[in-house]
Amino acid sequence: MADTRLPEPFADLEPLAAVWALATETERNQQRLSSTMAQIQAFYDTLLPRMEAVLTYLSTFPPEPPAALPQEARRLLYLALAMAEITTAVELHQQPSVPAGFDPQRFIPDHERTKR
Amino acid sequence: MFSSEVRLFGIREEPYIIGIYLPTGAYLSTQRLPKIIQPQSAPYGAASIVFPTEIEQDSVIFKDNTATRDTMQDRVHTHANGKRWTLDHPELGTGTLPITPYLSAEYFEQERQKIFTRTWISTGKKVEEIPQPGDYLVLDIAVGKTSVLLVRGKDGRVRGFHNVCKHRGNRLAWKDRGACGTGLMCRFHGWTYAADGRLIGVPEEDMFFDFDKRDYGLSPVATDVWEGFIFINLDPDPPETLHQYLGEVVDLLRGYAFDRLPLSWSYTAEQKCNWRILRDSQLEFYHGKALHQQFAGKVMINKQQPSCHVLDAKLFRRHSMMSFYGDRRNTQRTPMELLMAQFGASFKTFPGMRDMDRWPLGVNPTRSRQWFFDIYYIFPNFHLVILSPFLFVAHTMLPETVNRSTWNARGYFPQPTTAAESVTREYNKCLARDVWLEDGSTLENTQRGIESGVLSQYPVQDQELLIRHAHKVAEELLANDGQAG
Numbered sequence: 046m047a048d049t050r051l052p053e054p055f056a057d058l059e060p061l062a063a064v065w066a067l068a069t070e071t072e073r074n075q076q077r078l079s080s081t082m083a084q085i086q087a088f089y090d091t092l093l094p095r096m097e098a099v100l101t102y103l104s105t106f107p108p109e110p111p112a113a114l115p116q117e118a119r120r121l122l123y124l125a126l127a128m129a130e131i132t133t134a135v136e137l138h139q140q141p142s143v144p145a146g147f148d149p150q151r152f153i154p155d156h157e158r159t160k161r
Numbered sequence: 162m163f164s165s166e167v168r169l170f171g172i173r174e175e176p177y178i179i180g181i182y183l184p185t186g187a188y189l190s191t192q193r194l195p196k197i198i199q200p201q202s203a204p205y206g207a208a209s210i211v212f213p214t215e216i217e218q219d220s221v222i223f224k225d226n227t228a229t230r231d232t233m234q235d236r237v238h239t240h241a242n243g244k245r246w247t248l249d250h251p252e253l254g255t256g257t258l259p260i261t262p263y264l265s266a267e268y269f270e271q272e273r274q275k276i277f278t279r280t281w282i283s284t285g286k287k288v289e290e291i292p293q294p295g296d297y298l299v300l301d302i303a304v305g306k307t308s309v310l311l312v313r314g315k316d317g318r319v320r321g322f323h324n325v326c327k328h329r330g331n332r333l334a335w336k337d338r339g340a341c342g343t344g345l346m347c348r349f350h351g352w353t354y355a356a357d358g359r360l361i362g363v364p365e366e367d368m369f370f371d372f373d374k375r376d377y378g379l380s381p382v383a384t385d386v387w388e389g390f391i392f393i394n395l396d397p398d399p400p401e402t403l404h405q406y407l408g409e410v411v412d413l414l415r416g417y418a419f420d421r422l423p424l425s426w427s428y429t430a431e432q433k434c435n436w437r438i439l440r441d442s443q444l445e446f447y448h449g450k451a452l453h454q455q456f457a458g459k460v461m462i463n464k465q466q467p468s469c470h471v472l473d474a475k476l477f478r479r480h481s482m483m484s485f486y487g488d489r490r491n492t493q494r495t496p497m498e499l500l501m502a503q504f505g506a507s508f509k510t511f512p513g514m515r516d517m518d519r520w521p522l523g524v525n526p527t528r529s530r531q532w533f534f535d536i537y538y539i540f541p542n543f544h545l546v547i548l549s550p551f552l553f554v555a556h557t558m559l560p561e562t563v564n565r566s567t568w569n570a571r572g573y574f575p576q577p578t579t580a581a582e583s584v585t586r587e588y589n590k591c592l593a594r595d596v597w598l599e600d601g602s603t604l605e606n607t608q609r610g611i612e613s614g615v616l617s618q619y620p621v622q623d624q625e626l627l628i629r630h631a632h633k634v635a636e637e638l639l640a641n642d643g644q645a646g
């Protein structure tokens with residue numbers, strides 16, 4: 046991923062992408078759980094004002110599997126998927142993890158094993 | 162007696178009505194209806210029905226001709242709120258339930274022998290997961306002490322077999338999924354089976370004695386499909402077909418988008434708890450306001466009747482359903498929520514009520530505008546949670562031992578058509594997953610709690626009626642040696 050960049054209109058989001066543009070739900074969830082709430086909030090606050098533009102841009106590309114997307118758009122998709130991942134932390138729980146929730150490491154996402 | 166032109170809400174082959182609205186604005190639910198009804202074909206399912214005098218006045222809920230459809234819904238709901246659904250089923254009583262079934266190894270062994278190996282159980286899998294002839298899945302069904310091979314034959318049919326080689330009993334397929342092409346070969350001595358279970362290849366066959374390959378086909382497991390969901394029955398000779406077993410549920414959910422919503426996410430978790438703890442955790446929504454406070458708390462607020470949240474409850478011979486009140490407009494319109502709604506859909510705020518009149522009879526059966534979701538419990542191990550025309554959830558729960566169970570939770574959601582919709586799908590998935598992590602938090606803690614011996618019984622609230630009913634169903638099966646009571 047490191048050798049690709051975000052699409053040009055979103056180049057300013059590169060520092061976020063360096064941390065959050067991760068290919069799988071498991072990686073994005075782990076990033077969420079290993080971040081502080083301040084880091085998550087900063088990600089959310091920075092990306093939110095651009096999110097409509099991001100989604101508008103992504104609307105012109107085919108859906109997952111990400112292989113169907115050009116590399117730059119794919120990196121932007123991963124960043125947007127990370128935003129979806131952390132939204133519950135910000136808008137629902139006000140903390141990185143589900144309060145007193147079941148261990149996500151034991152809640153195995155089968156959909157990552159059998160890639161669609 | 163009085164006669165009235167009503168809009169039918171649903172009929173089966175024999176005149177049988179699931180629920181109706183009277184033109185006066187009254188809604189009549191399930192059991193309170195007269196059995197003798199003569200539907201006549203008329204536009205939009207209208208029919209003339211005659212009510213016998215036995216119908217109590219109070220079952221005709223509203224007589225006000227001026228009720229509009231919307232106010233009617235509110236009133237129906239207010240009516241439902243005064244109700245205690247449990248009292249419609251005096252045979253279930255209102256007493257406490259025993260803890261023993263959750264703890265006792267002997268009780269579990271009885272359930273194993275008389276329920277899980279005698280009745281239709283959900284595999285949780287759908288036929289789409291075995292798309293091509295020769296494709297197979299392997300399921301370890303610990304409760305039946307067997308491994309089951311589900312394989313699609315050349316004729317397109319999905320069949321089930323014990324995954325056991327008939328030579329000396331070796332495990333036949335070792336992977337959990339695959340494609341067997343011309344045949345599936347046992348690794349031990351190389352016997353080969355066709356996708357329809359026939360033994361087709363035996364190395365050095367002439368060295369056996371009095372041997373006929375036809376005597377050694379794979380042992381079948383009764384397998385059948387409903388709305389794409391694959392069920393098995395470990396009873397070699399099931400007394401009823403899957404569709405007979407499902408009964409009313411087939412009619413109630415016919416027409417739902419099961420065939421159009423693809424499997425979009427699936428989580429599996431091993432839980433160190435009895436299967437009933439897991440089962441009960443998805444069988445009531447009394448826990449919604451507490452455990453799922455952030456997600457559901459505001460949705461469930463009902464000013465008129467703060468403690469009542471059930472719109473409808475139907476108990477069948479084995480299965481059951483409950484329909485829940487909720488006003489998703491009460492959820493906070495958070496920024497991402499709004500964006501997701503703009504670029505796709507979010508089940509958190511948008512139930513998707515358009516065309517409600519054309520929904521299956523059993524989805525939001527009271528046609529309430531304040532509808533949250535329906536739970537269908539297919540005894541013993543399958544829950545369908547219908548949250549919207551564009552999202553349903555399926556839980557498959559299988560015991561392994563008295564205190565170990567497997568939970569598979571799945572979301573079925575529209576296939577994205579753009580990368581932006583991939584993001585909205587991810588959002589819905591993460592929301593569902595986080596709610597399930599809340600559910601999951603209770604399971605092993607409850608197991609430890611009841612293992613402490615502090616409880617010998619527990620009280621059951623009206624909104625936990627389905628747990629009460631499920632317990633009765635199990636008790637009957639155990640008492641009748643697994644036979645229908």
Ligand code: FES
Nearest residue numbers: 326328329347350
């Ligand atoms: S046990 Fe399978 S071929 Fe011998």
Ligand SMILES: [Fe+2]
Nearest residue numbers: 442448453600
């Ligand atoms: Fe729950």
